[in-house]
Amino acid sequence: MAAQVIVPSERALQSLVILASDEQYAHRVATQLNGSPLFHIEHIDSLSELMTRLRKQPVDIIVAQVHADHVDSLMLPCCVSDLNASGLLCSIPHIVWTAQQQSELALTPGLLTAGVEQGWTHTLNGVSKAALASHARLARASGIRVEIAVEQQPEQFLAVISQLAHTAHPSPRSPHEEKLEQLLNDDEVVAALATGEGLRVVYQPQYDLATRTIVGAEALIRWHHPRHGDVPPSVLIPIINQLGLDLLLFSFIEKTVIDTLGKLSRAGIEIPIAINASARTLCAYGLATRLAQKMHRAGLPCKRLKIELTEDLAPDSELALSASITALRAKGFPVSLDDFGAGAATLSLLSRMPFDEMKIDGALVRAVGQFAQSSEIISGIVGLAQLFNINLITEGIEDTETIELLSKLGCNTGQGFALARPMESDVFLSMITA
Missing domain, CATH: 3.20.20.450 (EAL domain)
Structure with missing residues (x-):
C-alpha cells in the first residue's frame, strides 16, 4: 500500500524534542538551534516519558546523543517502531543521532554517508560506526528516518536538521x-x-x-x-x-x-x-x-x-x-x-x-x-x-x-x-x- 505522507513544514511551528539525561548536552543542542524560526524546542530526559508524549502529541524531530554508556538513543527507533505497529503513534518522528568524532575519519557534511560505514574499529562515543550505520538502515527499513551528525560540526548538524524539517513523514499505522x-x-x-x-x-x-x-x-x-x-x-x-x-x-x-x-x-x-x-x-x-x-x-x-x-x-x-x-x-x-x-x-x-x-x-x-x-x-x-x-x-x-x-x-x-x-x-x- 502507498504510504501517505504528512509534510511537517505545513505546520507553522515544528516540534523538536531533545532526548537527554545530560543537561549540558541538551543545552549544547538548544544553543546550536538558537534563533531557528522552525521549531518549538523541548527537553525530555527519559525514553519512557518521550514514549508517553509520542502517544499523545506529534513530534517532528527527536535529537539524541549516541553514547556507549547511554542506550536510550539506540533503543529509540525500536520503541517508535513498536508504538507504530500497535497503532498508538500520533506521527512518525525523524531521529537525529549526534556524537563526538573520535577517529581521524571525518564525516561528509550532510546526511548519512559511506564514511560512517567504514570499518568496525572507528567509533562515535564508543559505538561502532558500522554497527550504528547498520542500525540506522534497519530503522529506515521500518519506516523511521534516522540521520547521524557530528557535534564538532555544527554546520553539518544544522544542515541535517534543516533537511529533515522539510522532509515528509510517513503516516503512522492507523x-x-x-x-x-x-x-x-x-x-x-x-x-x-x-x-x-x-x-x-x-x-x-x-x-x-x-x-x-x-x-x-x-x-x-x-x-x-x-x-x-x-x-x-x-x-x-x-x-x-x-x-x-x-x-x-x-x-x-x-x-x-x-x-x-x-x-x-x-x-x-x-x-x-x-x-x-x-x-x-x-x-x-x-x-x-x-x-x-x-x-x-x-x-x-x-x-x-x-x-x-x-x-x-x-x-x-x-x-x-x-x-x-x-x-x-x-x-x-x-x-x-x-x-x-x-x-x-x-x-x-x-x-x-x-x-x-x-x-x-x-x-x-x-x-x-x-x-x-x-x-x-x-x-x-x-x-x-x-x-x-x-x-x-x-x-x-x-x-x-x-x-x-x-x-x-x-x-x-x-x-x-x-x-x-x-x-x-x-x-x-x-x-x-x-
Missing part, C-alpha cells in the same frame, strides 16, 4: 487496522472467499527499467467489507492464513488472473502475471496438474502464469515444497522467490531449490540510494542471479533516482509506485492494450 483485526468475524472472511463478494484483484505492472516497457504484472487481492470498508492486505492475509484458507484465496485469484490473461492474449499481448502463494498452498496435492488443465482449457501457455513463493507460512516439509516447485516448473509455470533479502531463509531456499526468478525485497530497494552498503548488497544479489541463471525483479521502487541507481547496478526489471501503482482490472487492461 488504529483502524488494529480494530479491524478484532472486529472482523471469521465467518465473514470465509463467506467472502466462498462467494467472492467484496473481493477483487488489482494489478501492478512490472517494467523494463531501461525502456519503461511493461513486461509483466503482479496480481494483488483487495477486499471491501460491507461495514468496515477496505480491509488492508496486512490485516486480511494473516487472518486467511490463520484460518487455513490460503488455497481458497489462491483459487479465487487464479481464476480471475486466467480470465485476464485470456483477454490480453486475444489483444495480442503476451506477458506473464504473477500470483502470490504460500508454501502451504504450493504443496497442495495436484496443484500443478490442476493449474495446467485450466490454462490448457483457456488456450494459454503455462508460462504466462507465474507463481511467487511468499514467506507468509514456513513450509511443513522442504522436500514436499521442492517436489511442488519442480512439478510446477515441469508443467511450464515460472516460479519466483518473493521478498529476497527480507527473511533469513531465502538464501538457504535459493541454494537448495530450483527457481526461475527472485524478487528483491522492497525495503532493501528503498535503502539503495541512502546507504552504500545497500547498493553493495543489491550488486551482490545481481551477481547471485547471474550465477544461478535466474531472472531478477526489484520491487518497492518509489522514486526516479532509485530507478537510475538500480539500472547501474544491473537490475533490469522492476515495479513500484514510481513506475505504476496497483490498478483496477479494467484500468490495467485499458492501459496495456491502448
Whole structure:
C-alpha cells in the first residue's frame, strides 16, 4: 500500500524534542538551534516519558546523543517502531543521532554517508560506526528516518536538521487496522472467499527499467467489507492464513488472473502475471496438474502464469515444497522467490531449490540510494542471479533516482509506485492494450 505522507513544514511551528539525561548536552543542542524560526524546542530526559508524549502529541524531530554508556538513543527507533505497529503513534518522528568524532575519519557534511560505514574499529562515543550505520538502515527499513551528525560540526548538524524539517513523514499505522483485526468475524472472511463478494484483484505492472516497457504484472487481492470498508492486505492475509484458507484465496485469484490473461492474449499481448502463494498452498496435492488443465482449457501457455513463493507460512516439509516447485516448473509455470533479502531463509531456499526468478525485497530497494552498503548488497544479489541463471525483479521502487541507481547496478526489471501503482482490472487492461 502507498504510504501517505504528512509534510511537517505545513505546520507553522515544528516540534523538536531533545532526548537527554545530560543537561549540558541538551543545552549544547538548544544553543546550536538558537534563533531557528522552525521549531518549538523541548527537553525530555527519559525514553519512557518521550514514549508517553509520542502517544499523545506529534513530534517532528527527536535529537539524541549516541553514547556507549547511554542506550536510550539506540533503543529509540525500536520503541517508535513498536508504538507504530500497535497503532498508538500520533506521527512518525525523524531521529537525529549526534556524537563526538573520535577517529581521524571525518564525516561528509550532510546526511548519512559511506564514511560512517567504514570499518568496525572507528567509533562515535564508543559505538561502532558500522554497527550504528547498520542500525540506522534497519530503522529506515521500518519506516523511521534516522540521520547521524557530528557535534564538532555544527554546520553539518544544522544542515541535517534543516533537511529533515522539510522532509515528509510517513503516516503512522492507523488504529483502524488494529480494530479491524478484532472486529472482523471469521465467518465473514470465509463467506467472502466462498462467494467472492467484496473481493477483487488489482494489478501492478512490472517494467523494463531501461525502456519503461511493461513486461509483466503482479496480481494483488483487495477486499471491501460491507461495514468496515477496505480491509488492508496486512490485516486480511494473516487472518486467511490463520484460518487455513490460503488455497481458497489462491483459487479465487487464479481464476480471475486466467480470465485476464485470456483477454490480453486475444489483444495480442503476451506477458506473464504473477500470483502470490504460500508454501502451504504450493504443496497442495495436484496443484500443478490442476493449474495446467485450466490454462490448457483457456488456450494459454503455462508460462504466462507465474507463481511467487511468499514467506507468509514456513513450509511443513522442504522436500514436499521442492517436489511442488519442480512439478510446477515441469508443467511450464515460472516460479519466483518473493521478498529476497527480507527473511533469513531465502538464501538457504535459493541454494537448495530450483527457481526461475527472485524478487528483491522492497525495503532493501528503498535503502539503495541512502546507504552504500545497500547498493553493495543489491550488486551482490545481481551477481547471485547471474550465477544461478535466474531472472531478477526489484520491487518497492518509489522514486526516479532509485530507478537510475538500480539500472547501474544491473537490475533490469522492476515495479513500484514510481513506475505504476496497483490498478483496477479494467484500468490495467485499458492501459496495456491502448
